[in-house]
Amino acid sequence: MNVTEAMAKILKSEGVEWISCFPSNPIIEAAAKEGIRPIAFRHERGAVMAADGYSRLNDRKKFGVVAIQDQAGAENAMGAISQAFADNVPILVLPRGSSLERIAVRPYFTAAITYRDIAKHVETISRPDMVGSVMRRAFHALRNGRPGPVVVEMPADVCDQEIDEDKIGYHSPKVSIQIPAASDITDAVTTLLKAEKPMIWAGMGVLLAGATEELKEFAELTEIPVYTSMPGKSAIDERHPLALGAGSSATTLAAREWLQSSDVLFAVGSSMTRTGYGQQVPPGKTIIHNVGSLEDINKDFGVHIALPGDTKATLQALISEVRSQLGDAGRKGKTDVVEQIARTKAGWLETWMPVLTDDKEPINPYRVIWELNQNLDLENSVVTHDAGSPRDMMMPFLTATSPHSYIGWGKSTHLGYGIPLMIGAKMAMPNRFCVNFMGDGAFGMSGLDIETASRSGAAITTIVLNNGGMATYPGFSPTARETFGVSHMYGDYAKIAEGMGATGITVTKPSDIGSALKEAQKLNAEGKTVLIDIHTRAEDKRSPAGFETVTQWTRWD
Numbered sequence: 001m002n003v004t005e006a007m008a009k010i011l012k013s014e015g016v017e018w019i020s021c022f023p024s025n026p027i028i029e030a031a032a033k034e035g036i037r038p039i040a041f042r043h044e045r046g047a048v049m050a051a052d053g054y055s056r057l058n059d060r061k062k063f064g065v066v067a068i069q070d071q072a073g074a075e076n077a078m079g080a081i082s083q084a085f086a087d088n089v090p091i092l093v094l095p096r097g098s099s100l101e102r103i104a105v106r107p108y109f110t111a112a113i114t115y116r117d118i119a120k121h122v123e124t125i126s127r128p129d130m131v132g133s134v135m136r137r138a139f140h141a142l143r144n145g146r147p148g149p150v151v152v153e154m155p156a157d158v159c160d161q162e163i164d165e166d167k168i169g170y171h172s173p174k175v176s177i178q179i180p181a182a183s184d185i186t187d188a189v190t191t192l193l194k195a196e197k198p199m200i201w202a203g204m205g206v207l208l209a210g211a212t213e214e215l216k217e218f219a220e221l222t223e224i225p226v227y228t229s230m231p232g233k234s235a236i237d238e239r240h241p242l243a244l245g246a247g248s249s250a251t252t253l254a255a256r257e258w259l260q261s262s263d264v265l266f267a268v269g270s271s272m273t274r275t276g277y278g279q280q281v282p283p284g285k286t287i288i289h290n291v292g293s294l295e296d297i298n299k300d301f302g303v304h305i306a307l308p309g310d311t312k313a314t315l316q317a318l319i320s321e322v323r324s325q326l327g328d329a330g331r332k333g334k335t336d337v338v339e340q341i342a343r344t345k346a347g348w349l350e351t352w353m354p355v356l357t358d359d360k361e362p363i364n365p366y367r368v369i370w371e372l373n374q375n376l377d378l379e380n381s382v383v384t385h386d387a388g389s390p391r392d393m394m395m396p397f398l399t400a401t402s403p404h405s406y407i408g409w410g411k412s413t414h415l416g417y418g419i420p421l422m423i424g425a426k427m428a429m430p431n432r433f434c435v436n437f438m439g440d441g442a443f444g445m446s447g448l449d450i451e452t453a454s455r456s457g458a459a460i461t462t463i464v465l466n467n468g469g470m471a472t473y474p475g476f477s478p479t480a481r482e483t484f485g486v487s488h489m490y491g492d493y494a495k496i497a498e499g500m501g502a503t504g505i506t507v508t509k510p511s512d513i514g515s516a517l518k519e520a521q522k523l524n525a526e527g528k529t530v531l532i533d534i535h536t537r538a539e540d541k542r543s544p545a546g547f548e549t550v551t552q553w554t555r556w557d
């Protein structure tokens with residue numbers, strides 16, 4: 001067998017069931033021969049984004065694998081790999097490489113060099129007998145330490161060479177669980193129980209560690225409310241009385257209030273990265289920080305008690321410490337935190353109800369979110385936003401229920417991620433209704449992968465908020481916009497979807513959104529991909545700030 005075939009055998013032995021790809025790379029054929037299904041996307045970025053979606057829902061037990069060609073293919077994939085890197089998502093990227101003698105010769109693009117800044121681990125197979133050790137390091141990096149893209153570049157001359165099966169020498173790496181020091185666990189619990197107004201900041205690490213039950217139990221035992229970061233959304237059921245909500249730069253009023261006034265913040269399963277796509281943490285708080293990657297502790301904040309280690313094991317240790325300090329019931333029912341949250345939530349929702357239930361035309365995008373909450377079986381769905389205003393409108397208002405019922409993503413937020421991300425999600429959870437919520441600008445970045453969804457049978461639903469422009473930038477470049485039409489665009493997206501084998505539904509009346517969503521769920525269950533083109537207006541209101549409206553334009557006026 002040759003080195004490429006040896007790699008396919010290793011992938012098979014690691015339980016890889018499918019790979020996303022864009023031809024050509026001989027691993028596609030070798031994988032197919034091993035019974036690993038290749039799904040070709042319309043663009044390398046889409047293939048990477050789908051691998052990302054698959055990994056996010058598999059909690060580091062299975063990984064998205066993506067195969068692409070050298071040069072143009074490897075160059076084209078960079079945006080999506082950068083996004084997976086920014087969000088700490090473990091994917092295996094397999095770019096074909098040139099023959100070894102071209103690696104340092106201009107203008108050849110060498111992924112193993114250029115990807116170093118956007119990958120957790122990068123390696124080239126530079127000799128046939130290295131395939132086993134390179135792949136061992138790759139799977140170790142996927143399973144252990146900070147998650148992130150892992151790249152194995154496959155030089156053409158090396159990968160075409162023969163290798164005896166008994167020389168592959170692959171060893172499958174296991175997960176190593178690390179736990180914080182016992183004295184730090186005791187200090188953390190003592191500090192949290194003494195605090196005046198503690199809160200929990202839960203990140204994606206809670207989901208990846210499969211620690212959502214432990215998070216709930218710890219919050220209930222201590223009556224400490226839980227905020228989730230954008231990637232952490234769905235780590236707690238947002239109907240839970242201790243749930244404050246999730247945040248990008250927008251969030252719920254309850255979350256904002258707690259973030260402002262809490263004295264002790266316990267970050268769990270979160271890198272606590274300062275980002276414009278997240279809530280800010282005001283100075284002066286005592287910070288307790290759990291995360292798997294030690295290098296994230298003291299990165300953006302001075303941390304008082306560091307709990308580096310596996311998030312599930314850490315929460316379990318904290319739960320037993322609370323029990324040993326307070327007894328089995330903890331302090332359940334002994335604080336008025338639940339009432340405080342309920343009061344804030346009720347007042348906030350009351351002010352937002354006219355927006356959420358707005359029945360004017362063109363449709364208010366918040367009304368679409370309201371209808372999603374009413375018409376989806378939320379526990380059995382996976383919902384995601386896209387870059388720009390769809391993200392900030394969804395974050396406070398779409399109710400995440402079961403773990404992974406929502407995918408919050410984006411630290412550089414690549415427009416158009418939503419469609420391929422949902423194809424990957426559907427591959428991971430074929431029985432869930434997978435829906436992405438994007439603007440018409442975002443559609444332009446990945447719209448042709450609707451055809452990938454139709455062709456592959458990964459039946460997803462795409463909602464396009466068709467406002468004919470970019471509401472994300474209301475006052476942006478007035479001369480360029482008014483004189484030259486920059487940021488205006490048009491399209492009959494339902495018709496485009498029909499041309500790609502999907503069902504297109506156009507909605508212009510708020511009262512028709514619910515039935516369109518029901519129809520989409522029925523069609524997806526029958527294996528048919530759906531696009532709902534909703535004629536919306538630009539909407540600038542963001543939670544929890546005021547209701548000021550800046551944007552006056554809309555194409556449908």
Ligand SMILES: Cc1ncc(C[n+]2csc(CCOP(=O)(O)OP(=O)(O)O)c2C)c(N)n1
Nearest residue numbers: 387388389415439440441442469470471472
């Ligand atoms: C690849 C990429 N380029 C640029 C951006 C910056 N960006 C964020 S939102 C946005 C406009 C989105 O327009 P649309 O999808 O129509 O949503 P709307 O603003 O109208 O709600 C742009 C250009 C981005 N996120 N990703």
Ligand SMILES: [Mg+2]
Nearest residue numbers: 439440469470
């Ligand atoms: Mg738009």
